[in-house]
Amino acid sequence: MTAVHKYYSVDEWKAFAQSSPEALDFVTVSSGTSEDDIKRLSSIVNEVPGISGITLDIANGYQDSFPDIIARVRDAFPKHTIVAGNVVTGEVVEDLIRAGADVVKVGLGPGSVCITRIKTGVGYPQLSAVLECSEVAHEMGGHIMADGGCTCPGDIAKALGGGADFVMLGGMLAGHDQSGGELRTKEDGTKVKTFYGMSSETAMSKHAGQVASYRTAEGKSVEVPYRGDVTDTLQDILGGLRSTCTYVGAAKLAELAPRTTFIRVQHQANYFYGTKH
């Protein structure tokens, strides 16, 4: 599934639906929570009936108004799957599910281009958040999506092992043919793409004209090596996950969590000959 970012217009969505109708089952339309955001979301969902998923995506899912906004979207779109976040603690997961979220997105500051923890001092260890939030969500018949911080297939396995029902990836999917960003060849011949956080100066300049005077950027913009077709990366991820399942004896992903035990370690791998790859 792809959570399409919140800066596409209704017309762009209509054109996309016309050119790639087969993709609609695999996308959600993202939205913020302002009146303008909700108006835009409603127009898109009403005018592109093939869309079945909505992602209400805000940096701070603890905003008092968030459950009311989820409830409003739930009333307007009773049959759509609603993903909402981000939060990191159980009691708010409960609030968001009660308000109408099917999937609660979990993660504050773990992302590859996040600097929220540095700029604000706010965050929560991602695996602890996944363990805590998934327990509460599952007790209520809900789901969670672990969002941010995965750097390798093993991290995705750990998120699923910690109870995540879905795992959202940014950096691991950046730099491919299918990813955003223009392909550029540097002076030394290496090919790169730009990848930026949605709260970076780059994103704010692009989507809001500038960084508003009352705030600061909470994301960075990086150049990532060009990595070709995403199919090979997905194959690598799926190969890793299948092997995880065989190591722990899980016949399907849903069996990973009950078959996973976490042990605190000093080093998780041997990097004598370099990095993890």
Ligand SMILES: NC(=O)C1=CN([C@@H]2O[C@H](COP(=O)(O)OP(=O)(O)OC[C@H]3O[C@@H](n4cnc5c(N)ncnc54)[C@H](O)[C@@H]3O)[C@@H](O)[C@H]2O)C=CC1
């Ligand atoms: N998972 C994470 O830890 C984080 C994720 N992000 C990603 O970046 C996207 C954009 O993030 P944002 O624009 O920061 O938030 P946002 O999209 O949640 O916007 C919330 C609103 O709060 C306002 N706001 C932000 N900082 C403010 C301040 N200091 N004073 C008053 N109002 C303020 C913004 O102008 C905006 O209208 C998010 O939707 C999310 O996808 C951003 C930060 C953390």
Ligand SMILES: O=c1[nH]c(=O)c2[nH+]cn([C@@H]3O[C@H](COP(=O)(O)O)[C@@H](O)[C@H]3O)c2[nH]1
């Ligand atoms: O603090 C932040 N500032 C940002 O500018 C930013 N942009 C994205 N995100 C979040 O990072 C997630 C992706 O993380 P990964 O690249 O590690 O997969 C994403 O799914 C988001 O939750 C941000 N967080």
